[in-house]
Amino acid sequence: MARGTTTAKTTAKRKTKPGARRRGRNTGSAAITLTVIVIVVLALTALPLCLLVIGGMLPTAVAVVVDHHQRRYLARTVGAMNLAGVMPGALRLWEAGISFDSLQQVIDSPYNWLVMYGAAAIGWVLYFCVPPVVAMVIEVRVDETKHRLETQAKALVEEWGEEVTGRKRDG
Amino acid sequence: MADQQVETDAAGKPPVRLGERFEIHPDRPLPDLRSPNAAGFVAVDRDRPTASMFGLVCDADQPPRHDVLAALHGLRSEALLAPHEWGVVDWPATGRKHFAIIFDRPTGGRVVQSLTQTIAPTHEDELIHHVLPPLIASLRELFAAGFTHRAIRPNNLFWRDVAHRTLALGECVSAPPAVLQPVVCETIESGMAMPAGRGNGSPSEDLYALGVTIIFLLFGRNLVASLSDDQILAEKIGRGSYYALLRGERLNGAIIEVLRGLLTDDPRERWNVQDVEMWLEGRRLSPKQPALVKRAARPFEFAGHPFYTARALGYAFSRDTASAARTLKTPDFEIWMQRSLCDEDRLKMFSAAVAEGHDVGASGHDERLVARVCIALDPAAPVRYKGFSAAIDGFGAALVAAFRGRGSVQQIAEAMGGRLPQFWFSAQSGLKPELVPFLKSFERLRLHLEDRRPGFGIERIVYEMNPKLHCLSPTIEAEYVIEAGDVLTALERVSEKRKDDDFQVDRHLAAFIATRYRGAGTDWFDALNHQDPAQRVLGALYLLARLQPVKGPSAVPALAHRLGRQLPLVIDRYHSRTRRKRLKAELPKVVGKGNLADMLAFVDNAADRVRDIQGFQQALRDHAVIDRELDLLHLEAPRRPERAAELGARYAATTASLLAWIIALSVIVTMS
Structure with missing residues (x-):
């Protein structure tokens, strides 16, 4: 994974224009700022919920830390699934009333952790499995295109001779 | 023979x-x-x-x-x-x-079989009263019609009666003018020309020949039989024809007058038909004295011989071009002309002859200079260049002879290319009206000569100058084709015997058609010169197909077969392989009909050709697009895994977001 992301990062660096890089960096820092604000607000208004979210979203934090891709696909993939996994626990805490007792009940249940971290794990799996499948599909499509084009070129040469290639025949 | x-x-x-x-x-x-x-x-x-x-x-x-x-x-x-x-x-x-x-x-047979034969002398009275009047009357009619005989010689005379009293002139039509005339019967000017190049000449030449024939009949033998042609000519130039031909024999009586009149070397002084008729009627004219030729005060030494007259020197120059060129480069000759010959006209022409040579150093410059100087020295003489020598109206027949192996075509082409005929015209003090068309035609023909395409060149000139010459193309020469309309019939006859030979339009055939078929455009012959054999075959077919509707037979299967053997080359000019295959499969059927126009339309259909070109252009574009796409695929190959990873990650993120929304909504719905 590290190698994949490093390559992606390097290529992104090579390919991305300076303006785009700056824009990406701005977007990232804005997201972090927004997250910090949300966490601060959440900590001030509903500290137990905040703690649940912080604890539940740890895989996402790891993903954010290790994801150096400009578009942060890993963070987005893991984050989305992780957030979906935190959602049931957060709702239960909400229903039970936001208190440290309720938090204790939620975090005592391994099922909740399984759901939160399992969802994140699915995100990780998605991130690792989809690209090879896509690559395979692309290769198949390229091979098909190549074959089709070569067949068409051969048919043209058969009908119009080697001259149609624009190259002079030997001799 | x-x-x-x-x-x-x-x-x-x-x-x-x-x-x-x-x-x-x-x-x-x-x-x-x-x-x-x-x-x-x-x-x-x-x-x-x-x-x-x-x-x-x-x-x-x-x-x-x-x-x-x-x-x-x-x-x-x-x-x-x-x-x-x-x-x-x-x-x-x-x-x-x-x-x-x-x-x-002729009832009485030929007078003599050859000029070396001896017969009983004819009496002067017999000649004056029986022989000459009908001959002169006939010649007058011929001259009045605008023609010359040019074959008056003792061995071309026939007795019209068994009693051998009246004579008839033999035929003069089976060969070019004067080609069979011995030098003895020709004027000095005509005798200097090669036999085939003597030209139609004028009545004056015929009357001179009649004078020579009269001498033969009077003496019953040829007085100069022991001399070679060169010696006869030298004697005529040196002593004058009258004395040279009589060789010291004495003549008595009135016949001297007519002989002096007919054998005068100056054509302006020579008796014409009216003069002879008047003399025959008894009006005695004063005997002509040989005109005085301008002689130099001191001789000019050339090739070890002294020369006193411009004509004699011109004749000697023409026979030794290399020495003449060397002589002309020294100042001695011009000094001799100025101080000894003292002939203003000759001197002017000599200056013009030297001045016209702008091509110093070019091949043949010396020979052309000598030729021009020869003209300047003796304007009445034929054009003489290297070994070639012809009267201005004898170029056509000389060219035919050269093409038939008696002379050099190259020399004639060089003489015409070097504008020697034009210089000859410029040297004439009074141009005869009958020669004016020749002047114009030489200018026109020089353009043909410079054109190297089939249908032009020296081959074109031979047909332009000889309007009734049969086609000399080796392919159909034996068929003796005179009209363009008979070409196809002749080709068909020849092709029936040579069905398996490839057919080609040679330069003679092209020139013959270009000359005789006035509707022929110059572009008809361009393809015949093409480097591509297919274009040449197509050019030949195009040319012959144009002829077929004129007079050719409607079907020429043997010729079509020979051309058809080469047509796959033409068909291969189409790009489309499918079209080629179809045309080649159908070709034998079209060839079998023997219609050249149909064959042409079949293998070179304009609409098909346009469609083929358009199709090929489209195919070229299509192939270029395919090439570009394949190149793009090839170029993108190294970046493809990276792009796949990027795309995969994006799909993963999108899929995760979608799943997250579904899960979230499901949880909310379930728990509410």
């Missing part, structure tokens, strides 16, 4: 038809009536079987005088051997076609 071949192997052959009326019997030769270039045979007039006639079967190397044939036929003069019928016949002995002419058979 070809005419001897015409005579041989003819025994037992059936009569050959000429036109509707006449038959020539190959198995009944008449050796005493044969000409040097034509064999004589008994001929029969089917309308008048009892009439005594003979036919001359001409040597194909020497074109007959078609214009004079028609004139003589119309004249029906008693002292001229007049042709009844003429045309091309298929001659069995040679297996080819020849031109044949039918004449009345």
Whole structure:
């Protein structure tokens, strides 16, 4: 994974224009700022919920830390699934009333952790499995295109001779 | 001689038809009536079987005088051997076609068979009262019609009667003018020309020949028989024709007057027909004295010989060009002309001859300089260049002779290319009106000469200058084709025997068609010169297909077969392989019909050609697009895993977001 992301990062660096890089960096820092604000607000208004979210979203934090891709696909993939996994626990805490007792009940249940971290794990799996499948599909499509084009070129040469290639025949 | 071949192997052959009326019997030769270039045979007039006639079967190397044939036929003069019928016949002995002419058979036979023969001298009175009047009357008619005889010599005279009292001039139509004349019978100017290049000349030349013939008849022998042609000419130039021909023999009586008048070397002083007629009527004119030739005060030494006259020196220069060129580069010659010859006109022309040579150092410059100086020294003499020598109206016949192996085509082409005829015209003090068309045509022909395409060049000139010359193309020469419309018939006949040979339009055939078929455009011949064999074949087919509707037979299957063998090359000019295959499959059927226009339309259809080109252009574009796409795929290959990873990550993120939304909504719905 590290190698994949490093390559992606390097290529992104090579390919991305300076303006785009700056824009990406701005977007990232804005997201972090927004997250910090949300966490601060959440900590001030509903500290137990905040703690649940912080604890539940740890895989996402790891993903954010290790994801150096400009578009942060890993963070987005893991984050989305992780957030979906935190959602049931957060709702239960909400229903039970936001208190440290309720938090204790939620975090005592391994099922909740399984759901939160399992969802994140699915995100990780998605991130690792989809690209090879896509690559395979692309290769198949390229091979098909190549074959089709070569067949068409051969048919043209058969009908119009080697001259149609624009190259002079030997001799 | 070809005419001897015409005579041989003819025994037992059936009569050959000429036109509707006449038959020539190959198995009944008449050796005493044969000409040097034509064999004589008994001929029969089917309308008048009892009439005594003979036919001359001409040597194909020497074109007959078609214009004079028609004139003589119309004249029906008693002292001229007049042709009844003429045309091309298929001659069995040679297996080819020849031109044949039918004449009345002279009753008394030929006067002499050769100039070395001796006969009983004819008395002066006999000549004046019986021989000359009808001959002069006939010549007057011929001259009045605008033609010359150019074959008046002792061995071309026939007795019209058994009693041998009246004479007739022999035929003058089976060969180019004066080509068979011995030098002794020709004027100095004409004698200096090669036999084939003497030209039609003027009545003056005929009357000179008549004078020589009278001397022969008077003495019964040729007085200069022991001299070579060169010696005769040198004697004539040095002493004047009259004295040179009599060789010291004395003449008495009135005949001296007519001989002096006829043998005067200055054409302006020479007696004309009216002069002779008046003399015959008894009006005695003052005897002509030989005109004084301008002689230099001191001689000019050339090649070890002293020369006093411009004409003699010009003749010597023309016979030794290399020495003459060296001489002309020294100042001695010009000094001699200025101080000794003292002839203003000659000096002016000499300056012009030297000034015209702008091409110093170019190949043939010296020879052209010598040729121009020869003209300057002797403007009445023929154009002389290297070994070639021809009168201005003799270029055409000389060119024919050269093409038939008697002379150099190259020399004639160089003479014309070097504008020697134009210089000759500029040297003439008074240009004869009959020569004006020649001046114009030489300018025009020089343009043809410089054009190297088939249909032009020196081959074009030979047909332009000889309007009735048969086609000399090796392919159909034996078919004796005179009209463009007969080309296809001849080609078909030849092709029937050579079906498996490839067909090509050679330079002679192209030039012949270009000249004789006036509707032919110059572009018709461009393809014949193309480097691509397919274009040449197409050019040949295009040319012949144009001829077919003119007079050619509607079907020429043998020729079509020969052309058809080469047409796959033309079909291969189409790009489409499918079209090629289809055309090649259908070609034998089209060729079999023998219609060249159909063949042309089949292999070179304009609409098909456009479609083919358009299709090919589209295919080129399509192939280029395919090439670009394949190149793009190839170029993108190294970046493809990276792009796949990027795309995969994006899909993963999108899928995760979608799943997250579904899960979230499901949880909310479930828990609420």
